[in-house]
Amino acid sequence: MTSNKQVLTWVEDMKSLLKPDKVMWIDGSEEQLEGLRAEAVRTGEMMKLNEELLPGCYLHRTNPNDVARVEDRTFICTRTQEEAGPTNNWCDPKEMYKRLYDIARGSYQGKTMYIIPFSMGPIGSPLAKIGIEITDSIYVVLNMAIMTRIGARVFDVLGDSNDWVRCLHSRCDIDPEKRYICQFPEDNTIISVNSGYGGNVLLGKKCFALRIASYQGWKEGWMAEHMLILGLENPKGEVKYIAAAFPSACGKTNLAMLIPPKYLRDKGYKVWTVGDDIAWMRIGADGRLYAINPENGFFGVAPGTNENSNYNALQSTKKNTIFTNVALNLDNNTVWWEGLDKNPPVHALDWKGNPWDPSKFVKSDKSTYAAHPNSRFTAPAINCPCISSEFEKGEGIPISAIIFGGRRAKCAPLVYQSKSWENGVFIGSAMASETTAAAAGAVGVVRRDPMAMLPFCGYNMGDYFQHWLDMGKKLGKNAPKIFNVNWFRTDDEGNFIWPGFGDNMRVLNWIIDRCEGTADAVETPIGYVPKAEDIDLTDLDMDIDTLRSILKVDRATWEKEAAEIEEHYKKFGNKLPKELRNQLEMLKANLAK
Numbered sequence: 379m380t381s382n383k384q385v386l387t388w389v390e391d392m393k394s395l396l397k398p399d400k401v402m403w404i405d406g407s408e409e410q411l412e413g414l415r416a417e418a419v420r421t422g423e424m425m426k427l428n429e430e431l432l433p434g435c436y437l438h439r440t441n442p443n444d445v446a447r448v449e450d451r452t453f454i455c456t457r458t459q460e461e462a463g464p465t466n467n468w469c470d471p472k473e474m475y476k477r478l479y480d481i482a483r484g485s486y487q488g489k490t491m492y493i494i495p496f497s498m499g500p501i502g503s504p505l506a507k508i509g510i511e512i513t514d515s516i517y518v519v520l521n522m523a524i525m526t527r528i529g530a531r532v533f534d535v536l537g538d539s540n541d542w543v544r545c546l547h548s549r550c551d552i553d554p555e556k557r558y559i560c561q562f563p564e565d566n567t568i569i570s571v572n573s574g575y576g577g578n579v580l581l582g583k584k585c586f587a588l589r590i591a592s593y594q595g596w597k598e599g600w601m602a603e604h605m606l607i608l609g610l611e612n613p614k615g616e617v618k619y620i621a622a623a624f625p626s627a628c629g630k631t632n633l634a635m636l637i638p639p640k641y642l643r644d645k646g647y648k649v650w651t652v653g654d655d656i657a658w659m660r661i662g663a664d665g666r667l668y669a670i671n672p673e674n675g676f677f678g679v680a681p682g683t684n685e686n687s688n689y690n691a692l693q694s695t696k697k698n699t700i701f702t703n704v705a706l707n708l709d710n711n712t713v714w715w716e717g718l719d720k721n722p723p724v725h726a727l728d729w730k731g732n733p734w735d736p737s738k739f740v741k742s743d744k745s746t747y748a749a750h751p752n753s754r755f756t757a758p759a760i761n762c763p764c765i766s767s768e769f770e771k772g773e774g775i776p777i778s779a780i781i782f783g784g785r786r787a788k789c790a791p792l793v794y795q796s797k798s799w800e801n802g803v804f805i806g807s808a809m810a811s812e813t814t815a816a817a818a819g820a821v822g823v824v825r826r827d828p829m830a831m832l833p834f835c836g837y838n839m840g841d842y843f844q845h846w847l848d849m850g851k852k853l854g855k856n857a858p859k860i861f862n863v864n865w866f867r868t869d870d871e872g873n874f875i876w877p878g879f880g881d882n883m884r885v886l887n888w889i890i891d892r893c894e895g896t897a898d899a900v901e902t903p904i905g906y907v908p909k910a911e912d913i914d915l916t917d918l919d920m921d922i923d924t925l926r927s928i929l930k931v932d933r934a935t936w937e938k939e940a941a942e943i944e945e946h947y948k949k950f951g952n953k954l955p956k957e958l959r960n961q962l963e964m965l966k967a968n969l970a971k
């Protein structure tokens with residue numbers, strides 16, 4: 379399929395290490411993929427779902443010890459620890475290669491080695507990059523076939539070039555004690571062992587498109603970010619693009635596929651999805667910031683997805699989709715998860731494959747759930763009813779606004795605008811959010827997650843902040859405006875105050891109006907906050923005082939926040955850019971006024 383010498387040498391090296399019985403080059407043809415689906419059904423790796431109700435759809439269950447990303451077993455292996463920085467696990471590359479090769483040695487015996495050439499970004503796009511993943515899992519092959527552009531045509535573009543990322547995955551024994559997800563940014567190499575779950579094994583996604591790509595972007599002058607990209611169309615038919623960084627399971631897929639409230643739809647407002655998780659951004663010939671979505675599908679959170687919360691995501695999963703760790707409805711061979719509808723299946727198997735009894739469901743006890751809280755769907759982007767006409771556009775689309783956000787029960791207001799790019803970088807660098815089920819470990823703990831990149835930045839985060847500041851200097855007056863949002867403020871009973879989902883459009887409209895210079899704002903110590911009258915509450919069961927309560931910047935809360943940011947900044951030592959130190963001092967001074 380290729381005569382690229384570096385590729386062939388690497389494949390030979392991997393063959394002698396892993397000792398597969400067979401080797402299969404994935405050419406991307408439908409016949410080949412169909413053969414693999416049949417084989418996965420034969421071995422029980424996947425279950426075929428109801429062909430009439432869910433054509434081309436399958437269910438896969440991972441090992442219960444292997445259901446989310448594992449941040450404590452994820453490493454950035456640079457020559458020095460300083461290059462990986464204070465927020466990453468680090469190991470010397472020589473030592474880690476040895477440990478991983480010892481674990482992987484001979485692990486493909488009796489199995490087939492699948493070689494998947496893939497492109498992150500439209501094939502041949504000037505913003506795209508190529509990778510090759512070797513895996514022993516058909517589930518990985520079939521997911522990569524949805525999430526990326528795969529097959530022989532990737533080699534046509536690669537030619538003899540050595541600019542590609544080596545991705546090795548081996549399931550080994552799914553032993554959590556020997557599970558490692560390792561990035562070697564200086565070698566364009568990723569090695570993942572002892573896992574079979576999404577983000578740990580679909581190596582084009584977090585491992586390449588964020589950890590390796592963020593490092594490449596730093597070296598090459600572009601940005602790889604954990605951001606959705608959406609186009610907001612106004613009644614005149616003009617489309618403005620927004621990129622938004624929220625931590626895992628904090629609402630990117632939902633915002634990317636938003637359906638505006640009826641009164642805005644009637645006026646002609648629409649939202650178009652370009653991406654739901656990752657953005658690669660470069661400065662274009664006209665000096666503006668252009669973004670592509672390097673992915674080709676959605677690896678979305680299933681629980682909570684329904685007709686009302688995210689109609690477009692649900693539609694995207696109606697065909698050619700792989701479901702992971704959701705429940706199986708035995709009556710009609712379809713899938714179910716908490717929050718899909720109000721009719722839990724009567725005869726069902728839970729995500730572990732055990733009989734599930736809906737009468738035993740207790741909200742506070744996750745072990746009674748039918749679907750795992752981090753169960754997911756892998757759906758082709760072309761299935762999405764609101765996919766942007768620019769989705770395949772290789773040069774990318776120009777970004778007008780960048781939004782940061784997270785889950786903060788208190789503190790951060792519904793929305794505010796930064797006073798400048800530098801101030802926006804400060805806001806991103808100080809972001810905090812409650813942890814979610816997307817990663818193994820405690821859920822609901824507030825932690826600092828700068829730019830939603832804490833688990834994904836492939837180099838020293840102090841250098842990453844500096845890179846953001848440098849990009850702003852290069853962009854100058856063309857820099858997108860930077861905002862912060864928080865859909866997750868709660869009342870004393872713990873209920874969300876803001877309705878969220880489609881109603882977030884009301885906030886997006888204010889953001890776009892601010893970019894156009896047509897909306898007013900109030901200056902506060904933390905940035906520009908909307909006047910309550912400027913957030914349209916038409917058709918909403920919310921009074922303006924409640925809205926005021928979530929727009930309020932509380933001085934005492936923010937003084938405490940500033941002290942916590944100061945603590946958070948200590949980690950970065952002399953790598954913390956002085957501009958950010960100044961920003962913090964300015965915030966403290968503003969609060970003291």
Ligand code: GTP
Nearest residue numbers: 626627628629630631632679682816865874878879
């Ligand atoms: P990753 O795929 O892990 O990166 O997650 P994501 O950022 O794409 O999050 P997603 O859109 O899948 O949402 C995660 C959870 O947040 C789901 O349970 C949603 O129902 C919930 N959610 C999303 N948007 C909102 C919102 O505006 N308000 C509230 N209250 N919940 C939301």
Ligand code: SPV
Nearest residue numbers: 447576577583584626816
């Ligand atoms: C995330 O955790 O941010 C995800 C899911 O998008 S995973 O691909 O597992 O990283």
Ligand code: MN
Nearest residue numbers: 625626627655
């Ligand atoms: Mn994500």
